[in-house]
Amino acid sequence: MNSELSYQQVKDIGEQGLLERLQRFCPPEIIGDDAAVLVTAPEQSLVVTTDVLVDGVHFSNVTTSPEDAGWRAAAANLSDLAAMGAFPLGITVGLGLPGEIRVSWVERLYQGITECLQKYNTSIVGGDVVRSPVTTLAITAFGQVNPSQIIRRSAAVVGDAIVVTGVHGASRAGLKLLLHPELGQKLKDAERTALILAHQRPQPRLDVLPVLWKILTPNFQLPVAGMDSSDGLADAIIQICRVSGVGAMLERRQISLPAAFDHWLTQEQALEYALYGGEDFELVLCLPQELASAFVQYLGQGAAIVGRIVPGSTVILHDEQKEFPDQVLSLSQGFQHFGQ
Amino acid sequence: MNSELSYQQVKDIGEQGLLERLQRFCPPEIIGDDAAVLVTAPEQSLVVTTDVLVDGVHFSNVTTSPEDAGWRAAAANLSDLAAMGAFPLGITVGLGLPGEIRVSWVERLYQGITECLQKYNTSIVGGDVVRSPVTTLAITAFGQVNPSQIIRRSAAVVGDAIVVTGVHGASRAGLKLLLHPELGQKLKDAERTALILAHQRPQPRLDVLPVLWKILTPNFQLPVAGMDSSDGLADAIIQICRVSGVGAMLERRQISLPAAFDHWLTQEQALEYALYGGEDFELVLCLPQELASAFVQYLGQGAAIVGRIVPGSTVILHDEQKEFPDQVLSLSQGFQHFGQ
Numbered sequence: 023m024n025s026e027l028s029y030q031q032v033k034d035i036g037e038q039g040l041l042e043r044l045q046r047f048c049p050p051e052i053i054g055d056d057a058a059v060l061v062t063a064p065e066q067s068l069v070v071t072t073d074v075l076v077d078g079v080h081f082s083n084v085t086t087s088p089e090d091a092g093w094r095a096a097a098a099n100l101s102d103l104a105a106m107g108a109f110p111l112g113i114t115v116g117l118g119l120p121g122e123i124r125v126s127w128v129e130r131l132y133q134g135i136t137e138c139l140q141k142y143n144t145s146i147v148g149g150d151v152v153r154s155p156v157t158t159l160a161i162t163a164f165g166q167v168n169p170s171q172i173i174r175r176s177a178a179v180v181g182d183a184i185v186v187t188g189v190h191g192a193s194r195a196g197l198k199l200l201l202h203p204e205l206g207q208k209l210k211d212a213e214r215t216a217l218i219l220a221h222q223r224p225q226p227r228l229d230v231l232p233v234l235w236k237i238l239t240p241n242f243q244l245p246v247a248g249m250d251s252s253d254g255l256a257d258a259i260i261q262i263c264r265v266s267g268v269g270a271m272l273e274r275r276q277i278s279l280p281a282a283f284d285h286w287l288t289q290e291q292a293l294e295y296a297l298y299g300g301e302d303f304e305l306v307l308c309l310p311q312e313l314a315s316a317f318v319q320y321l322g323q324g325a326a327i328v329g330r331i332v333p334g335s336t337v338i339l340h341d342e343q344k345e346f347p348d349q350v351l352s353l354s355q356g357f358q359h360f361g362q
Numbered sequence: 363m364n365s366e367l368s369y370q371q372v373k374d375i376g377e378q379g380l381l382e383r384l385q386r387f388c389p390p391e392i393i394g395d396d397a398a399v400l401v402t403a404p405e406q407s408l409v410v411t412t413d414v415l416v417d418g419v420h421f422s423n424v425t426t427s428p429e430d431a432g433w434r435a436a437a438a439n440l441s442d443l444a445a446m447g448a449f450p451l452g453i454t455v456g457l458g459l460p461g462e463i464r465v466s467w468v469e470r471l472y473q474g475i476t477e478c479l480q481k482y483n484t485s486i487v488g489g490d491v492v493r494s495p496v497t498t499l500a501i502t503a504f505g506q507v508n509p510s511q512i513i514r515r516s517a518a519v520v521g522d523a524i525v526v527t528g529v530h531g532a533s534r535a536g537l538k539l540l541l542h543p544e545l546g547q548k549l550k551d552a553e554r555t556a557l558i559l560a561h562q563r564p565q566p567r568l569d570v571l572p573v574l575w576k577i578l579t580p581n582f583q584l585p586v587a588g589m590d591s592s593d594g595l596a597d598a599i600i601q602i603c604r605v606s607g608v609g610a611m612l613e614r615r616q617i618s619l620p621a622a623f624d625h626w627l628t629q630e631q632a633l634e635y636a637l638y639g640g641e642d643f644e645l646v647l648c649l650p651q652e653l654a655s656a657f658v659q660y661l662g663q664g665a666a667i668v669g670r671i672v673p674g675s676t677v678i679l680h681d682e683q684k685e686f687p688d689q690v691l692s693l694s695q696g697f698q699h700f701g702q
Contacts, residue, residue, distance in 0.1 A: 055515055056445035056589050057411035059507070062402055070487060071397035072502060074456035076494040105396035116414035116500040118458070147410060150500075154416040160456040160490075160500030162412060167399070175395055247397050 030271030031119030032128065040151055043079035043125060047132040048146045058148040060111050069108035073098055077157035085200040087125050090222040091159070092134025094301075099163035099251060100142055101226035101303040105174040105250035109228065112147035113139065115161055118154025123240075131159070142228055171235060173307070176265035179248035182331040183314035187227050187304045189278040189324040190255045191292060194299025196221025213282035220280075224303040226250075230321065234307070235316045249309035256297040256351045258306040259329075260337050266308075269334035274341045278324035297339075297351065372468065373461030380491055388486045393665055398488040400451050406506035409448035413439055417497035418441070424542040428467050430562040431499070432474025432607045434641075438592060439503035441566035441643040441663055445590035447513040448505030449568065453479065454486035457500055458494025465489075471499070511575060513625040517587035518606035522671040523654035527567050527644045529618040529664040530595045531632060534610060534639025536561025553622035562622075564643040566590075570661065574647070577657045588647035594638040596691045598646040599669075602679050606648075609674035618664035637679075637691065 032040055062068060073095065077082055081091040096113065103110050115135065119128065132146070139145050147164075196217040199206045206214045227250075234246065247266060251258045253275070264272050274293065283292040308331055309317060318325045329340075337351040372380055402408060413435065415421055421431040436453065443450050459468065472486075479485050487504075529637065536557040539546045546554045567590070574586065587606060591598045595617070603610050614633065623632040648671055649657060658665045669680075677691040 056442040057409045057448070057505070058504075059446065059509075059512055060408040061408075061509075064404055067404075068400040068402050068408060068451070068504065069397045070400060070452070070454055070502075072454040072456050072488055072490050072500070072506060074458050074490045074494075074498070075502055076458050076492055076498075078495075079493050106399065108397070111408070112410070114410055114412040115503050116412050116502070118414050118416050118498055147398045148412055150412050150414045152414045152416055153419050154414075154496060154498065155418075156495050156498075158414070158416075158458055158496075158500075160412070160414055160498075160502075161456050162410075162456070162500075162502035163397075164408065164410060164504070165397070169399075169401075172399055172559060203442040267558065307562050309550050 028123045031121060032119050032322045035125060037151055040125065040128065043129060044132055044149070044151070047136045058112070059145055060147060060164065062111065062166050065168065067169045067172065069103055069106045070162065071099055071102035071169055071301060072160065072162040075159040085197060086222070087177035088130035089137070090132035092129045092131040093138040095159055095161050096135045096138035097224045097226050099305060100138070101252055102252045102358060103163055103165035104226050104228045104231060105173060105248060105305060106165070106166035106167060107171045107231060109231070109247070110144035111166055112144055113161055113163040115146055115149040115159070117149065117151045118156065119151065119157060121153060122159065123157060142226065146352050173246050173248045175247060175249050175262050175265040177245040178262050178308040178331050179270050180268055180331050180333050182247065182308035183271070183311045183327045184259065184270060184329045184331065185307045185309060185314050185317055185325065186251070186255065186278065186328045187230050187321055187325045188302065189280050190251065190297070190304065191283065191295030191299045192217050192220035192280045192299040193224060194295045195280065195283070208286050209282055212332055217282060218282060222302070224301060225318050226303050227305045229303055233320045234317065237313055237320060242291055246307055248292040250303055251302050251304045251306055252300060254298045254300040255302070255306065256337070257300070257353055260351060260353055261353065262306065262308060263335065263337055267335070270329055270337045271332050272329035272337065272339050274339050274346060276328045276341065278326050281331045283298045364566060370465045371461060371670045372459050372463045372465055373658050375465060377491055380465065380468065384472055384489070384491070384617060387476045388603035389612060390700040395537065396651050398452070400487060400504065402451065402506050405508065407509045407512065408641065409443055409446045409505040409507050410502065411439055411442035412500065412502040425537060426562070428470035429474035429477070432471040433478040433563050436475045436478035436501055437503050437564045437566050437643060439501050439546065440478070440568060441590045441592055444503035444566050444568045445513060445545060445588060445645060446505070446507060447511045447524060448507035449571070450482055450484035451504045451506055452484055453501055453503040455486055455489040455499070457489065457491045458498035459491065459495060460495060460497065463497060464512060481565065501510040512618055513586050513588045515587060515589050515605040518602050518648040518671050520608055520671050520673050521666045522648035523598065523651045524610060524612070524669045524671065525647045525654050525665065526591070526595065526618065526656055527570050527661055527665045528642065529620050530591065530637070530642050531623065531635030531639045532620045533641040534635045535620065535623070548626050549612070549622055557622060559621060560642070564641060566643050567645045570645055573660045574657065576603045577653055577660060586647055586649060588645055590640050591644045591646055592640065594640040595642070595646065596677070597640070597693055600693055602646065602648060603675065603677055604610065607675070609672045610669055610674050610677045612669035612677065612679050613675050614679050614686060615683065616666050616668045618666050
């Protein structure tokens with residue numbers, strides 16, 4: 023890209039010009055009509071999810087390149103599909119842009135979106151670009167799921183094991199390192215890089231679904247309960263319990279943390295990042311105990327049984343070594359977008 | 363609603379509080395998971411379209427109540443589905459809101475959206491609400507269509523009749539009357555009301571589809587070409603011609619106008635409103651001549667054959683009474699969102 027082009031602004035090329043530049047990020051067969059047409063497989067249900075991201079609220083040029091903002095937005099939506107047990111069919115991208123935004127910024131955003139989508143064999147299938155005083159990104163993702171394999175928050179039952187994929191807290195730690203690089207002096211380069219990458223390039227756990235169905239098929243009776251941990255691990259478990267009308271008992275030391283936390287954070291800090299950090303985009307799934315062990319073994323990579331579903335309505339964090347007292351988890355530490 | 367509640371702002375009740383208030387606009391069975399699940403009929407393709415609307419750019423409290431803004435946004439997306447030959451399955455609503463927006467404003471917006479959706483037997487199936495410095499509404503609509511009945515812009519062939527449903531120019535006239543009420547002094551009350559209503563409550567032409575398939579079924583060979591006239595009648599015809607690689611010859615006096623235009627606007631003004639006004643949300647369809655006449659008779663209500671597809675690449679406006687010279691239509695009068 024030559025330097026003249028890289029300074030070109032959206033208002034210089036207009037809406038039509040920008041749309042033409044962005045079409046190269048879409049499959050050619052879906053361009054040019056009022057709407058995109060997608061073929062769904064027979065006997066599948068359609069799954070739909072949508073997110074709106076606003077500059078200065080949900081992303082910022084300080085910590086996030088346009089490529090990473092695009093990747094993260096796409097990943098968050100694919101993670102919502104994974105949380106329902108669905109595989110992606112495509113996404114639409116609605117973009118509000120000030121005229122002064124550089125065309126190259128928009129192209130880099132789309133580059134990040136499509137890099138993420140390509141990794142999961144899907145693509146942008148439609149969109150809209152409009153003028154706005156603030157950069158706004160609205161993504162809607164569509165997926166399909168066999169109706170018998172829909173994962174719902176409401177399906178947890180007493181006795182289920184609570185399985186958590188991957189480690190938690192890495193994304194929050196990565197954001198902290200981007201905002202305050204001086205805090206990472208105790209970390210090895212590779213550790214710092216891995217935590218930052220966890221924040222910039224989260225991986226939606228669509229890979230978990232085939233493993234889940236492989237484990238479950240011969241024994242499958244009940245629907246699987248679950249959701250993703252995009253708003254934090256504590257939030258996910260509390261939401262599942264609330265909707266299912268149950269409680270949970272979690273084993274503090276079973277929650278998988280990034281290895282770097284051991285020599286970098288206090289136990290309290292590490293746990294706070296893991297429980298309330300958010301944006302790890304892992305899955306929290308509730309399964310019969312006997313299936314959960316096999317599932318965790320298949321998954322590897324930090325997957326663990328972190329506790330079990332119990333009667334009641336509280337989510338208790340227990341320490342089997344009794345170093346810490348039992349603690350009731352609540353969402354009061356959660357993020358309130360409109361809070362003062 | 364008591365006066366205290368009507369002054370409540372979004373920041374007073376927070377994101378969760380607002381979401382709970384808005385859930386009554388959604389079918390209960392779709393609430394509470396990471397994504398909505400929709401059942402598609404077998405053998406149908408999925409059609410997806412998305413629009414972003416920004417306060418001050420696409421709607422304004424000066425001319426548009428929140429109910430009307432909601433209706434118009436929903437109608438625009440349903441019209442895109444109709445333009446593809448698809449029937450709606452549902453929409454998602456992504457909302458960016460300043461904390462100072464009144465909760466009652468948001469509820470009235472949702473009221474308008476759901477009024478429109480109910481008329482067309484569909485509903486809100488998911489959404490997101492986030493903080494933003496500017497009110498932003500991102501709607502994605504999903505529909506389904508039998509693959510043999512997909513309407514595409516690219517399917518126009520030389521010899522086709524160009525059928526236009528309804529009248530054109532009413533929405534632009536209605537907007538003008540809202541902005542400058544003094545311009546309507548020559549109009550009867552009922553005329554003024556009808557024009558304003560055309561702007562505030564446009565009707566997506568999903569009703570046209572069953573008529574179209576009824577007419578076509580016994581004779582159907584070729585795919586039908588078409589799109590909606592949301593960006594203006596001229597735009598629709600020019601886009602169809604460009605994508606299909608054909609030209610068009612339009613008969614000036616065949617374009618249906620609101621009856622009130624006769625004694626209110628000059629012929630030139632009336633035609634400009636009809637061709638370039640936009641937001642009438644009618645359909646422009648290209649069909650074999652012999653089917654077009656029957657189709658127009660079935661439709662009634664201003665539907666007309668306005669011309670025919672010809673070889674070449676220009677769209678010519680012809681006056682059979684030769685009062686006006688032939689005129690080549692172009693999009694130079696079209697709206698460029700990012701233009702200076």
